[in-house]
Amino acid sequence: xxxxxxxxxxxxxxxxxxxxxxxxxxxxxxxxxxxxxxxxxxxxxxxxxxxxxxxxxxxxxxxxxxxxxxxxxxxxxxxxxx
Amino acid sequence: xxxxxxxxxxxxxxxxxxxxxxxxxxxxxxxxxxxxxxxxxxxxxxxxxxxxxxxxxxxxxxxxxxxxxxxxxxxxxxxxxxxxxxxxxxxxxxxxxxxxxxxxxxxxxxxxxxxxxxxxxxxxxxxxxxxxxxxxxxxxxxxxxx
Numbered sequence: 001x002x003x004x005x006x007x008x009x010x011x012x013x014x015x016x017x018x019x020x021x022x023x024x025x026x027x028x029x030x031x032x033x034x035x036x037x038x039x040x041x042x043x044x045x046x047x048x049x050x051x052x053x054x055x056x057x058x059x060x061x062x063x064x065x066x067x068x069x070x071x072x073x074x075x076x077x078x079x080x081x082x
Numbered sequence: 083x084x085x086x087x088x089x090x091x092x093x094x095x096x097x098x099x100x101x102x103x104x105x106x107x108x109x110x111x112x113x114x115x116x117x118x119x120x121x122x123x124x125x126x127x128x129x130x131x132x133x134x135x136x137x138x139x140x141x142x143x144x145x146x147x148x149x150x151x152x153x154x155x156x157x158x159x160x161x162x163x164x165x166x167x168x169x170x171x172x173x174x175x176x177x178x179x180x181x182x183x184x185x186x187x188x189x190x191x192x193x194x195x196x197x198x199x200x201x202x203x204x205x206x207x208x209x210x211x212x213x214x215x216x217x218x219x220x221x222x223x224x225x226x227x228x
Contacts, residue, residue: 033084
């Protein structure tokens with residue numbers, strides 16, 4: 001079974017945006033500090049609205065924060081060898 | 083620690099106290115065959131006090147900006163409710179099976195025993211709910227860098 005992971009840049013962006021604390025970010029996006037900790041640790045994938053709120057807070061596009069990584073990518077259907 | 087975690091810890095303490103009191107009551111009624119009124123009253127007062135403290139603890143807000151629950155808390159609570167519901171099903175099935183072997187298929191049990199069994203099932207469900215919440219937070223919500 002393929003292992004999928006969502007990498008994120010939340011911690012880096014917090015420090016690049018005036019070193020805001022996890023609590024300050026949590027208050028801005030309307031979640032608890034524990035949720036920010038879990039997101040940064042990659043243990044929780046946020047919902048789309050929350051991901052957009054985090055992106056808006058940092059003023060970056062959503063793909064600038066969250067990147068989807070498929071460790072076992074499926075072969076392309078339009079492969080030139082096919 | 084957020085509100086859901088605090089509530090789960092309070093639930094755990096109240097549930098364990100209640101289970102201990104039930105065990106004490108059971109020993110009184112079956113082994114000692116004597117009621118200790120003062121001890122029972124003390125236990126009931128302690129339990130009532132813990133429940134009141136639980137409600138105050140939950141209602142008290144630490145800061146005006148504090149978020150009560152968010153989407154992750156709701157997800158954790160949903161999983162805990164499922165675990166609790168499954169535990170109730172298993173407990174009811176086990177109780178029926180055990181009673182079948184103890185008193186027989188046409189046997190009878192006292193009303194107070196049935197009441198105690200019902201309360202115990204409810205309390206174990208609450209215990210499973212609290213433990214499931216704390217385990218889920220423990221797995222993915224450790225306090226990190228500020």
